[in-house]
Amino acid sequence: MNVEKILLEEEGRKLFLLGNEAAVRGALESGVSFASTYPGTPSSEIGNVFSKLAKKAGVYFEFSTNEKVALEGSAAAAAAGLRSFVFMKHVGLNVAADSFMSTAYIGVNGGMIILTADDPSMYSSQNEQDNRIYARLAGVPLLEPSNPQEVKDLMKFGFELSEQVKLPVLMRTTTRVSHMRGIVKLGKIQFPVSKGFFKKEPNKYVPVPANARRMHKEMREKLEKVEEIANATEINKSYDFGDELGIITSGGAFNYVMDVVRENNIPAKVLKLTLTYPFPEVLVKDFISKVSKVLIIEEVEPVMEQEVLSIAGKYKIPVDIHGKLDSSLPRIYEYTPDIVREGIEKVVSHKTEKRRYFKTNVTLPVRPPILCPGCPHRATYFAVKKAVEKLNLKNVIFPTDIGCYTLGIQPPYEMADYLLSMGSSIGTGAGFSHATNQKVVSFIGDSTFFHAGLPGLVNAVHNKANLLVVIMDNRTTAMTGRQPSPSEPINGMGEEVPEISIENVVKGIGVKFVETVDPYNLKKAEDTFERALKEEGVSVVISKHPCALITDSEKRKRNFWVTFTINQEKCTKCMICINEWTCPAFYVEKDGTVKIDPLICDGCGVCTQVCPENAIEVRK
Numbered sequence: 001m002n003v004e005k006i007l008l009e010e011e012g013r014k015l016f017l018l019g020n021e022a023a024v025r026g027a028l029e030s031g032v033s034f035a036s037t038y039p040g041t042p043s044s045e046i047g048n049v050f051s052k053l054a055k056k057a058g059v060y061f062e063f064s065t066n067e068k069v070a071l072e073g074s075a076a077a078a079a080a081g082l083r084s085f086v087f088m089k090h091v092g093l094n095v096a097a098d099s100f101m102s103t104a105y106i107g108v109n110g111g112m113i114i115l116t117a118d119d120p121s122m123y124s125s126q127n128e129q130d131n132r133i134y135a136r137l138a139g140v141p142l143l144e145p146s147n148p149q150e151v152k153d154l155m156k157f158g159f160e161l162s163e164q165v166k167l168p169v170l171m172r173t174t175t176r177v178s179h180m181r182g183i184v185k186l187g188k189i190q191f192p193v194s195k196g197f198f199k200k201e202p203n204k205y206v207p208v209p210a211n212a213r214r215m216h217k218e219m220r221e222k223l224e225k226v227e228e229i230a231n232a233t234e235i236n237k238s239y240d241f242g243d244e245l246g247i248i249t250s251g252g253a254f255n256y257v258m259d260v261v262r263e264n265n266i267p268a269k270v271l272k273l274t275l276t277y278p279f280p281e282v283l284v285k286d287f288i289s290k291v292s293k294v295l296i297i298e299e300v301e302p303v304m305e306q307e308v309l310s311i312a313g314k315y316k317i318p319v320d321i322h323g324k325l326d327s328s329l330p331r332i333y334e335y336t337p338d339i340v341r342e343g344i345e346k347v348v349s350h351k352t353e354k355r356r357y358f359k360t361n362v363t364l365p366v367r368p369p370i371l372c373p374g375c376p377h378r379a380t381y382f383a384v385k386k387a388v389e390k391l392n393l394k395n396v397i398f399p400t401d402i403g404c405y406t407l408g409i410q411p412p413y414e415m416a417d418y419l420l421s422m423g424s425s426i427g428t429g430a431g432f433s434h435a436t437n438q439k440v441v442s443f444i445g446d447s448t449f450f451h452a453g454l455p456g457l458v459n460a461v462h463n464k465a466n467l468l469v470v471i472m473d474n475r476t477t478a479m480t481g482r483q484p485s486p487s488e489p490i491n492g493m494g495e496e497v498p499e500i501s502i503e504n505v506v507k508g509i510g511v512k513f514v515e516t517v518d519p520y521n522l523k524k525a526e527d528t529f530e531r532a533l534k535e536e537g538v539s540v541v542i543s544k545h546p547c548a549l550i551t552d553s554e555k556r557k558r559n560f561w562v563t564f565t566i567n568q569e570k571c572t573k574c575m576i577c578i579n580e581w582t583c584p585a586f587y588v589e590k591d592g593t594v595k596i597d598p599l600i601c602d603g604c605g606v607c608t609q610v611c612p613e614n615a616i617e618v619r620k
């Protein structure tokens, strides 16, 4: 779909939108003035769409350096009276949490929505934390949409609620809701306000202890108001299909509940909660008083289940409560209609039928996650490995980080030993260097370095750590879809901006050994890594070459494409290209002949430096 339609399509018309695209339309219909993010799946498309539309829509948009900075920018805009929208993947809220907690105390003037895209089953994440708990921790209202139409409509609801109670509003989507497509009926786009005005009131905005104590009390009072709204609002609604069971559900799980209940004629009442924090106590108390059994269906943590248990206990309501805590439903991972059906069958006498899915006898090829053909990270890993082998270093620890290069975990490189979070490779690398006598080589990408690697490097230098940091500068934030990184001379609105020199930054921190290499020159890169590995203290090598997706698109624009082939007369079948280099374009025929697939080869030519027989040549 042409993304311009998200801005230009008229009120009353319908578009078939991703949940993430619907969030943008909802923000534009709400007159959002300021939007910020650090890209992270499953929320990345929201930023990609804003990046294309913001200028035309008159909205300020930025890909911020990290989620904390993104939230701080949005909080400032809301303090100045603008409507602001900040969005991130679920673990991004951990990065933003310090400022997020204070924003809840200080409150807002213009409406502020913080969207967190959770990832049940961890399709692209290191954990499946349930960020609904953050709403409770911080004390902010929580909205849980279940489809793209709701995502769009709840943006407007959320901004109005935020302005009514002067609190930021957290919206929790999940991968399924963010990436689901659905028909969305459009409303009217509202023009944004270009500039706000910040009225100085330090007692209101600076949470020194005397102010913070007052602010906490005010925040709890605001939440009481929101709870009244949650008890009465139409977005918390019930459906009546019978009396045998009460189901309380929210978000993406609601879709599975409705499918299963309708398909199997389950005699149930369904309470769909959308404004789920503060939990609507009166509404839920009435609902569970009308049934003898209740099943709470939610992804991931038993957050609502614990609320329902406490309401039943508080009001002594004689009702059986089922969910995750009695193992009626699984505690972890994303739900499916069949998981929900099995859970319902455990607590009702009613028989249900397993879903019949469309089956095909086509066997799809297995696609393990690997570095792309032409990926500069492969060349970096190859060169570092050769340098380590040459120096005969044993038990080298390779802390890694979050980005495409985490794929260095795969054989034959196996150079990813420890990973906690964005930027952790340098902090943990310094820790290993103090805690062991092993050599440490930390790998981090350019965007991740600016995101959270900088404090780790300052710490490593200041505390005299002994490690080599390899900053893999591929000139973009590649893994989430090539959003600009601060090392590029372009920003999220497509404007020319200052390019931040990683080399200058690293030198400014006080690192003595700082060199930049092009990993496509394998020999030179290997020599540089060898010298860096001999250094004591912190050394940094910036391995700089654009992501293969960037060079590919440039080649496409120039309509100039070279691929490589193997001269079978020279090839000795030594298998170095297959076993040590592992570019996915290489394959072995049944007769043992080694070949390069011209459809996969990206023409980088680096493999010509790997082959000892000079058997790899440009395809004529």
Ligand code: SF4
Residues within 6 Å of the ligand: 566, 570, 571, 572, 573, 574, 575, 576, 577, 578, 594, 610, 611, 612, 613, 614, 615, 616
């Ligand atoms: S590295 Fe060269 S000689 Fe060895 S298998 Fe590959 S193409 Fe043949």
Ligand code: SF4
Residues within 6 Å of the ligand: 373, 374, 563, 564, 583, 584, 585, 586, 596, 600, 601, 602, 603, 604, 605, 606, 607, 608
């Ligand atoms: S030139 Fe060689 S390394 Fe580069 S993509 Fe083609 S086969 Fe792979």
